[in-house]
Amino acid sequence: MAVLILTPDINKNGGIANYFRALKGSFNLRVDYFIRGSRGYHDGHYHSLKRILCDFLQFIKIQKEYDIIHINTSLGLRSTPRDALFLIISILFKKKIIVYFRGWDKPFENIIEKYLLWLFKIVYFRADTIITLASEFKDVLIRWGYKGDIVLETTVVDENLIDEYDEDSLKRRFIRNNNSFMLLFLARVEMAKGIY
Numbered sequence: 001m002a003v004l005i006l007t008p009d010i011n012k013n014g015g016i017a018n019y020f021r022a023l024k025g026s027f028n029l030r031v032d033y034f035i036r037g038s039r040g041y042h043d044g045h046y047h048s049l050k051r052i053l054c055d056f057l058q059f060i061k062i063q064k065e066y067d068i069i070h071i072n073t074s075l076g077l078r079s080t081p082r083d084a085l086f087l088i089i090s091i092l093f094k095k096k097i098i099v100y101f102r103g104w105d106k107p108f109e110n111i112i113e114k115y116l117l118w119l120f121k122i123v124y125f126r127a128d129t130i131i132t133l134a135s136e137f138k139d140v141l142i143r144w145g146y147k148g149d150i151v152l153e154t155t156v157v158d159e160n161l162i163d164e165y166d167e168d169s170l171k172r173r174f175i176r177n178n179n180s181f182m183l184l185f186l187a188r189v190e191m192a193k194g195i196y
Contacts, residue, residue: 010033097129
């Protein structure tokens, strides 16, 4: 069994990159990363189009080595159409498909619901499993009629950052602080990040 995970460059900053950088090396089967999308630099429209075309051609070439294609995307104006093409290629080559919605733009959700739901269903409902970060997004997919497996997921923390903490030390700290604790929120403070 081999899995190909479509992800941004894991050597750059960002939630998806951090997530898969933390998981790298912890799989017990063959898992490879396919870098697609922005490379973190601005090189003009011509070079961006060339890079996008090269990403699709490279993906077509290598996808045959894999049983499962795991597509990380966001429900948004840029990501959804781009990753739909990777999904269509995976469908044509009869791959098992996991779609992980790492972001969810509510205004774009409304656009899909009003005008593009039929197209979204044709493409994205072909995924064998969809992963979301919130039950609210799961509820939308169910309301739209998705019948496959939907998994609620969260983010990960690199274990090297919390080596000194175990469950007992966290419980002692909680009790010592009058059964309260502080949370550190590391993200942009905006609705899309779920802070409110």
